[in-house]
Amino acid sequence: MPTRTAAQLREEAARKYDAFLATCPARQLLDRISDKWVTLILSALADGPLRYSDLSRRIAGVSQKMLTQTLRSLERDGLLSRSVTPSVPVRVDYELTTLGETLMPLIASIKGWAETHMTEVNAARSRYDDVSASA
Amino acid sequence: MPTRTAAQLREEAARKYDAFLATCPARQLLDRISDKWVTLILSALADGPLRYSDLSRRIAGVSQKMLTQTLRSLERDGLLSRSVTPSVPVRVDYELTTLGETLMPLIASIKGWAETHMTEVNAARSRYDDVSASA
DNA sequence: CTGTATCCACCTCGATACTG
DNA sequence: CAGTATCGAGGTGGATACAG
Numbered sequence: 001m002p003t004r005t006a007a008q009l010r011e012e013a014a015r016k017y018d019a020f021l022a023t024c025p026a027r028q029l030l031d032r033i034s035d036k037w038v039t040l041i042l043s044a045l046a047d048g049p050l051r052y053s054d055l056s057r058r059i060a061g062v063s064q065k066m067l068t069q070t071l072r073s074l075e076r077d078g079l080l081s082r083s084v085t086p087s088v089p090v091r092v093d094y095e096l097t098t099l100g101e102t103l104m105p106l107i108a109s110i111k112g113w114a115e116t117h118m119t120e121v122n123a124a125r126s127r128y129d130d131v132s133a134s135a
Numbered sequence: 136m137p138t139r140t141a142a143q144l145r146e147e148a149a150r151k152y153d154a155f156l157a158t159c160p161a162r163q164l165l166d167r168i169s170d171k172w173v174t175l176i177l178s179a180l181a182d183g184p185l186r187y188s189d190l191s192r193r194i195a196g197v198s199q200k201m202l203t204q205t206l207r208s209l210e211r212d213g214l215l216s217r218s219v220t221p222s223v224p225v226r227v228d229y230e231l232t233t234l235g236e237t238l239m240p241l242i243a244s245i246k247g248w249a250e251t252h253m254t255e256v257n258a259a260r261s262r263y264d265d266v267s268a269s270a
Numbered sequence: 271c272t273g274t275a276t277c278c279a280c281c282t283c284g285a286t287a288c289t290g
Numbered sequence: 291c292a293g294t295a296t297c298g299a300g301g302t303g304g305a306t307a308c309a310g
Contacts, residue, residue, distance in 0.1 A: 014304085017196025025249035026174070028256070034169025036283095039161070052292055061152025063284055068293060078259025089291040090290090099255055106248050107161075113241050114160035120234055121163075124213025149284085171303090187272055198304055203273060224271040225310085 032077065037062055037070045039107055042096065045080060046104055049095035079103065167212065172197055172205045174242055177231065180215060181239055184230035214238065 021027045033039060037059065044050060044058045056067055071094060074080045079100035085091040096104075156162045168174060172194065179185060179193045191202055206229060209215045214235035220226040231239075 013195040014198075015196075017194075021171070021196075025253035026246040028253055029245060029249040030169045030174070034165045036156070039165070056292095059152075060148040061156075064293070065285085065295095066283070069283095076260055076263040077256045078263075079256070084292095090293095092292060099252060099259070102252060103248070106244060109241060109244050110164060111161040113238070114164040117234060117237060118160035118163055121167075121212045121214070124234070125211055128211040128213075191272095199273070200275095200305085201303065204303090219272095225273095227272060 032073075033103070033107070033110075035070065037066055038074065041067075041070060041074065041094075042079070042100060042103065042107065045094060045096045045100070049093045052092050052094070055094065074100075167208075168238070168242070168245075170205065172201055173209065176202075176205060176209065177214070177235065177238065177242065180229060180231045180235075184228045187227045187229070190229065209235075 040059050040062075041055065044055060050058070052067075052071075055071075056062065056064070059067070062070075071080070071082070075082050075094075078097055081095050081097050083093050083095070085093070175194050175197075176190065179190060185193070187202075187206075190206075191197065191199070194202070197205075206215070206217070210217050210229075213232055216230050216232050218228050218230070220228070
């Protein structure tokens with residue numbers, strides 16, 4: 001019997017939507033670069049390779065766990081490369097790949113819009129909050 | 136006594152970093168557009184104004200709560216406008232503002248990079264996962 | 271039609287401790 | 291030096307019920 005309740009229809013729609021979003025390239029990209037540490041790491045590496053400890057110092061607020069985790073995911077995505085020098089102590093360098101470098105102009109665009117328009121956004125927020133407060 | 140432990144120093148650095156990120160325009164922008172429903176709503180409105188119920192249908196997977204919440208935050212940011220027609224039943228239209236329209240080219244850029252390069256990213260992921268699995 | 275209010279399952283992230 | 295393992299607090303978002 002194909003009779004379904006409204007709730008079931010909504011649930012089905014939500015599932016289909018999740019499936020769509022999971023394979024949507026733009027969605028995947030946004031999920032990647034919107035991560036708190038991703039743009040910071042990529043920007044830090046834009047000037048050249050860095051060691052793990054260098055990154056840790058440059059990005060002062062990051063925990064070991066998140067730094068490692070983020071680096072791994074970026075390596076998995078082919079945006080940066082990880083090279084181990086088996087000395088004692090071991091040395092690990094991270095470097096942008098060619099693919100990773102193609103991402104930098106996009107990040108610059110985002111930065112550009114933000115620097116041009118975020119003052120307007122913040123002004124709009126203030127207006128909105130003032131009106132709400134006086135209500 | 137300015138003597139602090141390493142843990143205290145890390146904590147202080149993390150706090151400063153949070154403060155920096157909270158005021159960083161690019162960070163704010165990324166936080167805004169990386170929201171699951173924001174780009175979908177903005178894209179839906181790019182063709183012209185829509186009513187609440189239209190949006191609800193166009194973006195099939197969204198819950199009432201998230202649709203309202205996201206619309207409110209976008210209105211607060213000045214990216215779209217909300218106009219109420221006090222008929223019975225009440226009618227509410229949402230429309231991109233000029234500021235909101237300036238965001239569309241950026242979204243197009245993101246979509247462009249994604250469509251051009253996400254196949255490479257997915258290929259890199261497959262390679263990485265294969266190597267890991269065979270380890 | 272257009273919301274608001276509440277509850278809760280889930281998941282992410284940071285802190286901490288430990289290792290080759 | 292460069293990680294890994296584990297745990298718990300906190301926030302997010304969906305389902306549901308209700309309202310102007």
